[in-house]
Amino acid sequence: MPSLAMLPLNVAGGIATLTLDRPPVNAMNDEWVAAFHARLDELGTREDWSVLHIRSAHSVFSAGADLEQMRERFTDAGLEPQLASIREYQQLFTRIEALPAVTLAEIGGAALGGGFELTMACDLRIAAHEARLGLPELRLGLLPGAGGTQRLTRLCGRPTALRLILGAETVDGAAAERLGLVQWSAPAAELAARAAEIAARYAALPAHAARAAKACIALAGDPEADGFAAEINHTRSLLQSAPTRALVGAFLARRERR
Numbered sequence: 270m271p272s273l274a275m276l277p278l279n280v281a282g283g284i285a286t287l288t289l290d291r292p293p294v295n296a297m298n299d300e301w302v303a304a305f306h307a308r309l310d311e312l313g314t315r316e317d318w319s320v321l322h323i324r325s326a327h328s329v330f331s332a333g334a335d336l337e338q339m340r341e342r343f344t345d346a347g348l349e350p351q352l353a354s355i356r357e358y359q360q361l362f363t364r365i366e367a368l369p370a371v372t373l374a375e376i377g378g379a380a381l382g383g384g385f386e387l388t389m390a391c392d393l394r395i396a397a398h399e400a401r402l403g404l405p406e407l408r409l410g411l412l413p414g415a416g417g418t419q420r421l422t423r424l425c426g427r428p429t430a431l432r433l434i435l436g437a438e439t440v441d442g443a444a445a446e447r448l449g450l451v452q453w454s455a456p457a458a459e460l461a462a463r464a465a466e467i468a469a470r471y472a473a474l475p476a477h478a479a480r481a482a483k484a485c486i487a488l489a490g491d492p493e494a495d496g497f498a499a500e501i502n503h504t505r506s507l508l509q510s511a512p513t514r515a516l517v518g519a520f521l522a523r524r525e526r527r
Contacts, residue, residue: 331384
């Protein structure tokens with residue numbers, strides 16, 4: 270059983286807050302991946318949350334791969350174990366991306382390499398102006414292989430992805446917002462409050478409708494999917510659900526009274 274102390278979890282007000290707490294820089298290794306999966310398994314058994322808020326207990330969000338594990342595998346383990354580790358990161362980040370709940374990354378400090386790839390698997394991102402974000406793997410003759418080339422291109426387009434990945438460039442939170450890497454940025458002193466407000470705002474919306482909308486949005490980039498048909502199918506289900514019928518009925522009643 271992996272140690273869950275590195276990923277404390279708190280659920281309150283419909284928000285599941287998962288805190289990265291592996292000092293000093295929240296480095297990722299096999300145990301960290303297993304612990305993250307275990308937390309997602311735990312959340313899968315609960316129905317008292319609709320937003321997953323991922324944040325850090327430290328000044329760094331995550332510096333990416335654990336250097337000690339990287340050193341061991343680079344020198345001793347051979348090629349296939351190294352590739353297996355990358356596949357494990359891909360699988361974890363794909364699982365996060367596929368969650369039906371809304372996911373929010375609060376980036377208070379450096380999010381580099383795998384740390385930035387984790388944030389890109391989330392639906393929403395807010396960064397401190399002072400944070401540093403980027404995929405610097407090319408400096409080591411590598412590429413961001415835990416989904417970085419794919420998700421960054423989807424987020425900000427091919428020209429910006431080429432600029433950042435091929436240049437091994439890091440940007441601050443304000444620039445990240447301008448480039449479309451994050452949806453919001455704020456001064457570091459205001460970040461926690463802003464992130465909490467965003468999480469609460471999304472948690473206050475009907476979770477069943479958010480799940481349906483997120484499923485439809487996911488189809489927008491798939492040329493073989495019929496997103497328009499999915500909108501009709503999900504709308505049919507929503508219109509037949511008791512929560513939606515109650516909300517629409519109350520809305521119409523208020524309009525009639527005016």
